[in-house]
Amino acid sequence: MKTKILFMLLFITSFPVFAQEASSDRWTMQDDGSIQWKTCTNLPHNDHLEMSGQMISVVLHYGVNSQQQFNLQRTLIFPMLRHQPNKTHNHLKHDIYTDIPSMVTMGEQNIILHSGNTKSINFNGIMRIESDYTYTLRRKDYKDAIHLTSIFYPSATEPYYIEEYKFKNNSPNTITLRIPDWRLSYTSPEEIGIDGAYRMEATLSKSGSYELNPGDTLDFYALFSAEKMSDIKKKGALTPTDIDVAAEYGKRKALIDEWWGNFILDTPDKVLNRMFAFAKLRGVESIYRTKGGLMHGPGGASYYAAVWANDQAEYINPFFPFLGYEVGNESALNCYRHFARFMNPEYKPIPSSIISEGVGIWHGAKDRGDGAMIAYGAARYALALGKKEVARELWPLIEWCLEYCRRQLTPDGVVASDSDELENRFPAGEANLNTSSLYYDALRSAVYLGHELNIPQKQIQDYTKRAEAMEKAIESYFGYEMHGFHTYRYYKGNTVLRSWICTPLSMGIYTRAQGTVDALFSRLWTKDGLLTQEGEKTFWDRSTLYALRGTLAAGELEKGMRFLKEYSQRRLLGEHVPYPIEAWPEGDQRHLSAEGGMYCRIYSEGLLGIRPTGFRNFEMTPRIPKYWNYMNLNKIHAFQSDFDIRISRIDKNQLNVKVMNGKETIIDKNIKEGQTIKVKL
8 A cells, every 4th residue: 555655646746847838839739639739829930841642742831920821832842753963852843832822812802812810720641721711891891701721731642732722601691702723834944854854733623703602612622743744745734633632632641540550659648649649650651652662761852762871771760660561661671672782792881872763872971880870770670570581681781781890890899980970060080989889789680680590600609799899899999988977979089078979878788878868968958959069059859869769778767758758849849840850950950751760769669678689579678757657559560460568557666568469468577667578479
C-alpha cells in the first residue's frame, strides 16, 4: 500500500515540471488526429509546410493577415521533369500566387469576394481551411453569407496537386456565383529539359454562372499539373475531366490512415503521441517513383529523385521495417543498391549522394564519412527487415564500407574523413567523432548479421575486435574535459562544445554519458533544440534528434523527457508546424523528410532501447518516465513479424514488459528499469 501511495505522489508532483503553458501554442490537437489553428487572434501569421506524392511535391506558404484573410503561395516541384545540367536541384519548379476564391464573384453586381474571414485551418496530411464571406446586396450587408471550405493535397501517385473549393449559401437569399474560365500555362524551353519541353498547367474544373438557393452548395476544384510536351502530343493534355477527385482524395487519406495505423506510439502524453504520428507521415510520404526506382528524397523544394548516405542510408532507412510500409522498404533497398554500384577494388570513396534519378552523383564535400553512414544504416536495416535474401544482397556493400573505414584509420585508431555530414559548414578536423561512432556501431551490427548469414567465424571475430578497439580509440582520442564537462571534443583541436558529441550515446557508448548530457542541455540547448556549435546561432534538428535518442537510451530520463516534451510541443503546436525541420538560418527551417524517421527512433531506440540482433531477434532496454504508468508501441512490423510492445509500471523501480504477437504472448516479464532483455519472435 505504501508503495502505491508513493508512486501516485511521484506521478502527481512530477508531471507539471514537463508541462508547457497552453498559451504558447498556436495550434491545438483535434479528436480526428488533425491539428487546428483558430485564426481569430495573434495576427498576422505566416508559415509553410510540405506535402508529397510519388510524382510531385508542393510547399504551401500560407498565412492569415491582420484582416483575417487567408493568403497562399504554392511552390510546385516535379522531381522527374529534369533540367540541364542534370544536377541535384535542377527539376521543374514553379511558384503560383493566384488567389482562386478571389476570382469568384457573386451578387447582381459581380462584387468580388474581398471580405473573407478565415475561421480555422486544420491539417492532418491534408490542409482544410474554413472561411466566411460577407456580401452587400442593395446596400444591405449579409455577414457570413457564404461559407467556403478549401481542401489542399497532392495526388498519391500522379504528377498533380489538387485544391477543392466548396461554397455554401448561408444567406436567406438566392445568389449567383460566377466562376471564370481560368487557365494558367507555362512551357519550359525545349533546350533546357532533359526530355525536351515541359508544360505546367493550372485550370479550374468549372466555369460559368450558378444560382444557389439558401442552403445550396457549389463545388469545383483547381488542378495543377505538369507533363512532358512529347507525352502531351501523344495523348493530349491532362484536363480536370480526366481526374476522379473523390478517388484522389481517398487515396491520399488511405495512405495517411495506413501510416498512422501502424507502428503506433501510445503513452499518457498526447502531444508526443501526435507528434510521433506526424513525424511518420512526413518521413514516409517523400518517396518518388523515378526511372532509377523508388527513391526517398529529403524535399525542401531542393532535394528530390536522389539519395544521400546520411539522410536516407543512415537516418530513415532503418526506420522503415518497423512501419512495415512496403514502398518505404523498397526505397531503402533501392538506396543501398545505388550506393553498391560504386564499390571499387581500389577503395576510393563512395559518393555522398546518388542524384538525378540515379544517373549522376554528388561528392562536393569529398568523403564525409559516407562509408560509415552506409554500413551503419544498411546493417541495421537488414537485421530489422529480417529477410535473409535481402541481407545477403546487402552484405557485400556492408563489408566493403567496413573495409573502406578500416583503411582510413589514423595512427590513433580513429576514422579519418574529409568532412562530416555538415559538409564543411563547421570544422570537423582530420577525424571527427561522428564518423568513428557510426563505424563502431556498424561493426557491432555486422557481427550480428554475420552470424545470421553464416559468415566465417574468423571474419566475425575480426569485426568484434575492431569494434572493441574502436570504442577504446573513441575514448582515448575524443574523450575530453570541455569547460568542466566530462564529455568529448568533436575533433582534435576542437575547443568549443558541438552538438554531435551526442553520437556515442546513440551507439551505446555511455562512458561519458552524464557529462555529455549535462554539456548538451546546459550550454547548447535553445527553444529550438541544440545549437550546432557553442556560441553560434545555427541549429539543425538532426543532431537534436540524435541527442534526445541517446540521452534516453543512456538512462538520463529526467533531462531527456523534459527537453523531448519541450521540443515536440514547439514543433507540433507552435509557430512552425507540424514536423521536425532541417536547419536555421539555412533553408528557412524546411520540413525535410528523413528527420521524421529520426524522431520516431527516439522512442524505439531511445526509450525502449531496441537494438536488432538477428532476423527475428532484438535486445530491449526499456525505460519510461516515473510519471508514466505505461508506454506501448503497437503494430510493429520489423523482424518479419507483427507485434506489440507494452510496458507498464509496477513501482518506481520495476516495469512489466509484454511482447504480444497477435493473441500470443511472447514475453511477460517483470524487470528492473534499465535491465536489458532478449526477445526472440
